Amino acid sequence: MITLALSKGRIFEETLPLLQAAGITVLEDPEKSRKLILATNSPEVQVVLVRASDVPTYVQYGGADLGVAGRDVLIEHNHALGGNAAGMYQPLDLNIARCRMSVAVRDDFDYARAVKQGSRIRVATKYTEIARQHFADKGVHVDLIKLYGSMELAPLTGLADAIVDLVSTGNTLKANRLVEVEQIMDISSRLVVNQAALKLKREPLRRMIDAFASAIPK
Numbered sequence: 001m002i003t004l005a006l007s008k009g010r011i012f013e014e015t016l017p018l019l020q021a022a023g024i025t026v027l028e029d030p031e032k033s034r035k036l037i038l039a040t041n042s043p044e045v046q047v048v049l050v051r052a053s054d055v056p057t058y059v060q061y062g063g064a065d066l067g068v069a070g071r072d073v074l075i076e077h078n079h080a081l082g083g084n085a086a087g088m089y090q091p092l093d094l095n096i097a098r099c100r101m102s103v104a105v106r107d108d109f110d111y112a113r114a115v116k117q118g119s120r121i122r123v124a125t126k127y128t129e130i131a132r133q134h135f136a137d138k139g140v141h142v143d144l145i146k147l148y149g150s151m152e153l154a155p156l157t158g159l160a161d162a163i164v165d166l167v168s169t170g171n172t173l174k175a176n177r178l179v180e181v182e183q184i185m186d187i188s189s190r191l192v193v194n195q196a197a198l199k200l201k202r203e204p205l206r207r208m209i210d211a212f213a214s215a216i217p218k
C-alpha cells in the first residue's frame with residue numbers, strides 16, 4: 001500500500017490532475033465525505049487527509065509515504081526541527097498552489113518611512129521563521145507576533161504594524177484595506193517522499209514520481 005498525504009482544498013484539487021497522470025482517481029470527494037482515508041481506483045494507493053502544516057510530519061515519520069506541501073509549510077517545518085528534517089526527500093517542485101509570501105500594511109501606514117527611520121516594526125504572522133529571516137537580511141528590527149490565522153486583522157486592530165502572509169489574487173488584502181509593500185518569495189507546492197519508503201517501495205513510488213514529473217503544469 002502506498003499512502004499519499006494531502007490537505008483539503010487547493011492542494012487536494014490541484015494534485016488531482018497529477019494523480020490522473022499516474023492513472024489514479026480518488027473515489028471520494030473530501031468536501032462531501034467525513035472520511036480521512038480516501039480510497040482510489042488503485043487498490044495499492046490511498047489518500048490521507050491532514051492539515052496542510054501536518055503533511056511534512058506525516059511523511060517524515062512514515063505515517064504517509066509521500067505528500068504534497070507548500071514551500072511555506074516546508075520552510076517552517078524544517079526550522080521547527082532545527083533544520084534537521086531528516087528522512088524526507090523533496091524530489092519535485094509541482095508548481096501548483098502558487099502564491100507569494102509578502103509583507104503587507106494598512107494603507108495609511110508609511111512602511112518605507114518606518115524602515116528608513118529604523119523604527120521597530122511589529123509584525124504579525126503565522127510564518128515566523130520566514131519573517132525573521134527576511135527582516136534580518138534587510139537589517140530591519142521587528143517584534144514578531146505569532147498568529148495561527150486571520151493575519152489580515154492584526155493591522156486593523158492595532159495588534160501589529162505589518163503582516164507577513166500569503167497572497168495570490170490580492171483580494172483579501174484589498175478587502176481589508178491592506179497593501180502589499182514587499183514580496184519575500186514565490187511559493188509553490190512540492191512533493192515530499194519518505195526516504196525509507198523510497199527504498200522499500202522503490203518501483204511503485206518511482207512510477208508515481210515520474211508520472212507526477214511528466215504532468216507538472218508550466
Ligand code: PRT
Binds near residue numbers: 007097
Ligand atoms: O487551513 P489550514 O490551517 O489547515 O492550513 P492552510 O490554511 O495552510 O491550508 P490551505 O489549504 O489554505 O493552504 C495550503 C497551501 O496552499 C499553503 O501552504 C500555500 O502553500 C498554498 N497557497 C496558495 C495558499 C494560497 N495560495 C492563499 N492564497 N495558502 C493560503 N492562501 C490564503 C492566504 O493566507 C490569505 O489569507 O488566501 C488568502 C489570500 O488569497 P488572495 O487570493 O485573496 O490573495
Ligand code: MG
Ligand atoms: Mg486555510
